[in-house]
Amino acid sequence: MSKLQTFLEFLYQKYQPLKFGNLASYIPQLAKANPEWLAISIVSTDGTVVEIGDFQENFTIQSISKVFLYGMALEDCGREALLGKVGVEPTGDPFDSVIRLDENSKHPDNPMVNAGAIATTSLIRGKETTDRLNRILEMFRRYMNRDVFVDVSVFMSEKATGHRNRALANLLLNFGIIDHNIEEILDLYFQQCSIVVNCHDLAMMAATLANRGIHPISKEQAVQPDYVRDILSVMYTCGMYNYAGEWAYKVGIPAKSGVSGGIIGVVPGKAGIAVFSPLIDPRGNSIRGVRIFEDLSQEFGFHLLDVSMGRCKFLDCL
Numbered sequence: 001m002s003k004l005q006t007f008l009e010f011l012y013q014k015y016q017p018l019k020f021g022n023l024a025s026y027i028p029q030l031a032k033a034n035p036e037w038l039a040i041s042i043v044s045t046d047g048t049v050v051e052i053g054d055f056q057e058n059f060t061i062q063s064i065s066k067v068f069l070y071g072m073a074l075e076d077c078g079r080e081a082l083l084g085k086v087g088v089e090p091t092g093d094p095f096d097s098v099i100r101l102d103e104n105s106k107h108p109d110n111p112m113v114n115a116g117a118i119a120t121t122s123l124i125r126g127k128e129t130t131d132r133l134n135r136i137l138e139m140f141r142r143y144m145n146r147d148v149f150v151d152v153s154v155f156m157s158e159k160a161t162g163h164r165n166r167a168l169a170n171l172l173l174n175f176g177i178i179d180h181n182i183e184e185i186l187d188l189y190f191q192q193c194s195i196v197v198n199c200h201d202l203a204m205m206a207a208t209l210a211n212r213g214i215h216p217i218s219k220e221q222a223v224q225p226d227y228v229r230d231i232l233s234v235m236y237t238c239g240m241y242n243y244a245g246e247w248a249y250k251v252g253i254p255a256k257s258g259v260s261g262g263i264i265g266v267v268p269g270k271a272g273i274a275v276f277s278p279l280i281d282p283r284g285n286s287i288r289g290v291r292i293f294e295d296l297s298q299e300f301g302f303h304l305l306d307v308s309m310g311r312c313k314f315l316d317c318l
Contacts, residue, residue, distance in 0.1 A: 002050065004042065004050045004300075005050050007296075007300075008040050008051070008052045009052055011040060011292050011295055011296070012038060012040065012052050015277075016036075016038050018279075018291075019035070019279070020279065021279030021280050021281055021286075021287040021288075022280060023035060023278055023279065023280070024259040024260065024261075024278070024284070027154070027157055028157050028161065029151075029153055029157040029158075030157075030259065033059065033260070033261065033278040035278060035279050037053075037057055037276065037277060038053045038275075038276070038277045039051065039052070039053035039055040039057065039198075039199035039200075039274075039276040040053060040055070040199070040273075040274070040275050040292060041199045041200050041202065041204075041273070041274045041275075042203055042273050042274075043204050043206070043216060043271060044216070045207060045210050045211040045216055045271065046216060047216040049203075051200060053199075053276075054199070055198060055199040055276070056198050056199075057199070058196050058197070058198050059198070059261065059262065060151050060196060060197070060258075060260050061193065061194075061195045061197045061202075061260070062193045062258030062262070063112070063114075063117070063193065063256065063258040063284070064202065064256045064258040064262055064263075064264055065117075065192045065195060065258075066111055066112050066117040066256065067112075067231060067235055067264070068139065068140065068143060068205070068223075069111075069117065069120050069121055069136070070111040070112075070117075070120055070230075070231060070234065071213075071223040071227055071228075072124060072139050072223070073111075073123045073124060074227040075227060076124060076125045082120070082123065085107060085108075085119050085120075085123065085177055086108045086110065086111050086119050087107060087108065087109050087110055087116075088109075088110050088233070088234055088237070089109045089110055089237075089238075090110065091109045091110065091113060091242070107177055108172070109238075110234055110237075110238040111234060112234060112239050112241070112256065113241070114164075114165055114168055115168045118165065118168060118169055118185060118186070119172055119177050121185060121188050121192060122172075122179070122185045122188075124136065124188070129184050132188055133150075133188060136192055137149070137150075139223075140195060142218075142220050142221070142222035143204070143205040143208050143222045144197070144201045144205060145204065145217055145218045145220070148195055148196070149196055150191050150194045150195055150196070151194045151195075151196050152194075154194040155191050155194040158190040158193060159190050162186065162190060165186060165189070166182070166186060169185060169186055170182065198276070199262070199274045199275070201274075202262055202264045202274035202276070203272050203273060204216070204217070204272065205264065206264040206265060206266050206271075206274060207271060207272030208222050208223075209231060209232065209254075209266045209268075210266045210268055210269060210270060210272050211269075212228050213227075213228050231254075232268065233254075235256050235266065236248065236253070239255045239256040239257070240255055240256075240257055240283075240285060241257070241283050241285070242283055243285055251265070251290075251293045251294055251297045251303065252302065252303030252304050252306070253273075253293075253302055254268075255293070257284060257286060259284045261276050261278030261280060262274065262275070262276050263275050263276075263286050263290070263293065267302050267307065267312070268304075273293070275288070275292050275293065277289050
């Protein structure tokens with residue numbers, strides 16, 4: 001047994017008893033998750049997989065989808081056009097905040113908050129909504145190396161309760177960031193958040209980003225390598241919302257969380273990491289997930305500054 005597998009078993013036993021946090025009950029379907037679920041998956045850029053727990057348990061990707069839609073929008077529009085609609089500044093505010101959008105710039109600060117993600121999704125090309133959704137599903141297929149589908153019950157739940165996102169979309173319309181097809185844009189956004197994944201899938205997707213956009217197993221190019229740096233940059237500065245600064249200090253890798261309990265992390269050139277545990281804190285981050293990432297970074301030197309100084313011990317622990 002590898003040192004990494006042994007350490008994952010230690011982390012699982014350490015954090016499985018932790019019961020703090022709440023399910024994301026503001027989306028009714030997410031409140032049905034089992035709070036006992038916990039999974040950790042790590043995939044190296046050469047395709048080696050180490051994982052433990054409920055890594056095959058399905059859940060919806062939620063805000064982690066924003067990372068990959070941002071990459072797709074970069075491919076469709078290019079950097080400058082996308083920057084004209086959505087910035088790259090961290091906010092320090094909650095992910096669904098309306099305040100900064102209406103405050104000064106009149107455009108979303110970054111693509112990881114809901115306003116920025118809605119604007120990003122509106123830029124995905126296609127003749128009609130079905131074409132755009134099919135392109136999104138095909139993009140996720142390249143990252144996961146399997147067919148992808150939307151959980152219709154979660155989509156309908158989000159559509160029925162997404163009044164705050166609807167308010168954000170109307171503000172975006174008012175400022176000329178999106179066009180008048182608000183319901184079509186929101187439907188697409190809610191569907192991307194409702195794509196079904198498991199922890200293994202998320203680790204493989206993160207490993208694809210770590211491998212300059214090339215899937216470690218299929219060797220298929222999921223995203224143009226020129227845009228991987230852009231994706232990882234906004235993940236690093238904005239991916240953990242108003243916890244991003246502390247995350248950069250303690251964990252130190254590009255990451256993204258989702259309110260269903262997933263967190264992905266990317267150690268560039270080395271591995272993708274995913275943790276799934278549906279008990280979240282008030283910021284929308286998995287409580288067990290954050291602590292597990294902190295321990296992994298400390299144990300194996302995943303922090304980007306440790307990697308740059310040759311202190312990463314990942315390859316020695318496989």
